[in-house]
Amino acid sequence: MQFNANRMLSTLLAALFAVTAVVTVTTPAHAQTVLTVTGPAAAKQGATVNLTISLSGNTATTPAGLQWTLVPPVGTTAQSVAATTAVTGAGKVVACGATNLLCLIYGPNQNIIPNGPIATITARLPANAAPGVTAFTLTGLIAGDKSGQPTAVSSGPAYNLTVLSISDINGDGTVNSADIAAMANQVTAGTCTDDQNGDSQCNLLDVLIVVLRSLGL
């Protein structure tokens, strides 16, 4: 009986090893080029946000160049675009359209674009952006290898930004008496980080605007 049990155990282990070996052999080993956009979890209406475009899955031969279009919430304007040092170190430059954020990374060489952050885009949210969750997406992706041939590229997980009301002084997602007090404190303390009406100063009028927003008006 003991012999049979040991034999059965040996047989099971052998079968498990065989299955593991098959799985190991048949698992695809190819990498896929993936572009991802990330940024802060939350920002206030009218705020400037820094967005990072990152690459993963490069290989020894691709990508040598990339193209994408960043589609931000309506009304968002791009302030600047910069390649990371990893990209400039590979002899590449980044260029984007002024209005449509169609961007290219290319260079006079066959160097491969490295994994990790590849470009930083600074954008300003519209002052009237609707509070809540809004998405930035990457579309129109094109990748080319060092011979100029197209290669597979896809976009990573969606980047969702929570837009906060400009009157949500403490950034907790609601506008209430705490924000009124915080705005009043900025006036009396002479600090002014949350100017409500765009006149570059904080005074009674800014407090009254926060009061109205707290009332849902």
Ligand SMILES: [Ca+2]
């Ligand atoms: Ca608040």
Ligand SMILES: [Ca+2]
């Ligand atoms: Ca003001």
